[in-house]
Amino acid sequence: xxxxxxxxxxxxxxxxxxxxxYGADAVYAGQPRYSLRVRNNSFKDxxxxxxxxxxxxxxxxxxYLVSNIAPHNDKVRTYLRDLEPALALQPDAxxxxxxxxxxxxxxxxxxxxxxxxVQANAVNWATVEFWRRQGISRVILSRELALxxxxxxxxxxxxxxxxxxxxxxxxxxxxxxxxxxxxxxxxDANQGACTNACRWNYKExxxxxxxxxxxxxxxxxxxxxxxxxxxxxxxxxNRPGGFxxxxxxxxxxxxxxxxxxxxxQHVSELVKMGVHSLKIEGRTKSTYYVARxxxxxxxxxxxxxxxxxxxxxxxxxxxxxxxxxxxxxxxRRHPPKEYQSYEQGSSSLGTQQVVGAIxxxxxxxxxxxxxxRFAPGDPLELITPAGNIRFAAAAMETLNxxxxxxxxxxxxxxxxxxxxxxxxxxxxxxxxxxFHTEV
Numbered sequence: 001x002x003x004x005x006x007x008x009x010x011x012x013x014x015x016x017x018x019x020x021x022y023g024a025d026a027v028y029a030g031q032p033r034y035s036l037r038v039r040n041n042s043f044k045d046x047x048x049x050x051x052x053x054x055x056x057x058x059x060x061x062x063x064y065l066v067s068n069i070a071p072h073n074d075k076v077r078t079y080l081r082d083l084e085p086a087l088a089l090q091p092d093a094x095x096x097x098x099x100x101x102x103x104x105x106x107x108x109x110x111x112x113x114x115x116x117x118v119q120a121n122a123v124n125w126a127t128v129e130f131w132r133r134q135g136i137s138r139v140i141l142s143r144e145l146a147l148x149x150x151x152x153x154x155x156x157x158x159x160x161x162x163x164x165x166x167x168x169x170x171x172x173x174x175x176x177x178x179x180x181x182x183x184x185x186x187x188d189a190n191q192g193a194c195t196n197a198c199r200w201n202y203k204e205x206x207x208x209x210x211x212x213x214x215x216x217x218x219x220x221x222x223x224x225x226x227x228x229x230x231x232x233x234x235x236x237x238n239r240p241g242g243f244x245x246x247x248x249x250x251x252x253x254x255x256x257x258x259x260x261x262x263x264x265q266h267v268s269e270l271v272k273m274g275v276h277s278l279k280i281e282g283r284t285k286s287t288y289y290v291a292r293x294x295x296x297x298x299x300x301x302x303x304x305x306x307x308x309x310x311x312x313x314x315x316x317x318x319x320x321x322x323x324x325x326x327x328x329x330x331x332r333r334h335p336p337k338e339y340q341s342y343e344q345g346s347s348s349l350g351t352q353q354v355v356g357a358i359x360x361x362x363x364x365x366x367x368x369x370x371x372x373r374f375a376p377g378d379p380l381e382l383i384t385p386a387g388n389i390r391f392a393a394a395a396m397e398t399l400n401x402x403x404x405x406x407x408x409x410x411x412x413x414x415x416x417x418x419x420x421x422x423x424x425x426x427x428x429x430x431x432x433x434x435f436h437t438e439v
Contacts, residue, residue: 356407
């Protein structure tokens with residue numbers, strides 16, 4: 001059976017270290033100017049990239065450089081100049097989408113491995129075969145594919161490596177080709193500056209007309225007044241009878257807000273059909289997110305390779321993360337209401353909350369850098385690369401030994417007794433508080 005790669009996001013060096021600690025085989029990161037992640041991207045210079053690539057290779061892991069911008073002429077002009085020092089660092093592959101840039105790279109560096117980005121929207125076997133003939137070594141398939149379509153591509157183009165997204169945010173547009181953010185506030189998603197305008201809450205505002213007939217607001221919207229939840233039925237004039245439901249409450253209306261992808265239940269199927277890489281989205285998410293998702297998908301892959309039946313508990317573990325509601329996307333064809341969240345725009349907290357990062361383990365006490373409030377007696381879970389432990393702290397004190405009743409929140413440091421079974425190495429470990437759970 002094929003052993004797939006587990007590919008995790010690395011927006012910063014800390015994300016890279018966390019991903020590898022929890023079992024990732026490879027990470028991906030990009031130069032802000034030429035990838036679709038301008039925000040929260042620490043790999044802004046060659047030195048940072050070089051350190052990341054060197055660290056990955058020292059661990060026997062892979063580092064893929066994302067270069068999937070939809071470039072205008074000014075970026076084409078500077079592209080090869082800026083890419084040359086990055087390629088000298090020997091990333092394991094470039095992730096690209098633009099045919100013009102691919103052509104330029106192939107001409108200048110014919111031996112450089114290139115992976116076709118999901119932004120290229122490969123949705124059929126003929127497209128995958130076309131890119132194979134252009135010398136592309138791997139295609140990251142579009143998120144809009146069903147399992148049987150992925151299987152057919154695998155069978156028809158056996159000479160191409162395939163990569164599939166299994167977890168993370170979904171886009172309301174076709175694998176990211178969206179103009180909404182650029183239209184709403186002039187930050188182009190296809191240039192890496194998406195503001196997720198599709199997930200904003202849109203409120204009804206009272207208005208009048210000015211002398212030219214333009215609309216002018218006469219109120220600040222419904223947020224300042226009590227609003228009864230209501231249902232709205234939309235109809236497109238050219239499609240009478242083609243109704244679209246929308247729901248509005250005191251928070252607003254969300255008509256394009258996609259749920260988050262969770263496909264851990266399909267890992268075994270993807271492994272069996274020979275997918276080469278399973279990918280987690282989230283270069284702007286927290287290191288805790290990277291730790292938890294990598295840990296769960298590593299377990300799912302290992303279980304599949306050992307022929308074990310799927311553990312439903314893995315889905316529950318992912319519920320611990322804040323999310324916008326989960327869906328398996330297009331892997332099995334669902335009607336739109338199953339993968340869009342029309343009633344909620346913000347993330348739910350999940351079943352757990354990160355309350356701290358482990359800073360020291362002296363054998364008796366755990367020193368916690370506090371992130372959120374927690375207290376002795378709260379149901380807690382210690383998240384470590386070696387496994388997780390549920391417990392309740394019997395006591396809590398400051399670093400000078402003074403007893404405290406609770407940890408107030410971010411900016412504080414406390415100590416709690418080390419729970420039984422705690423591994424010696426607690427690098428990249430976190431403490432979470434469980435909601436409505438008995439230890």
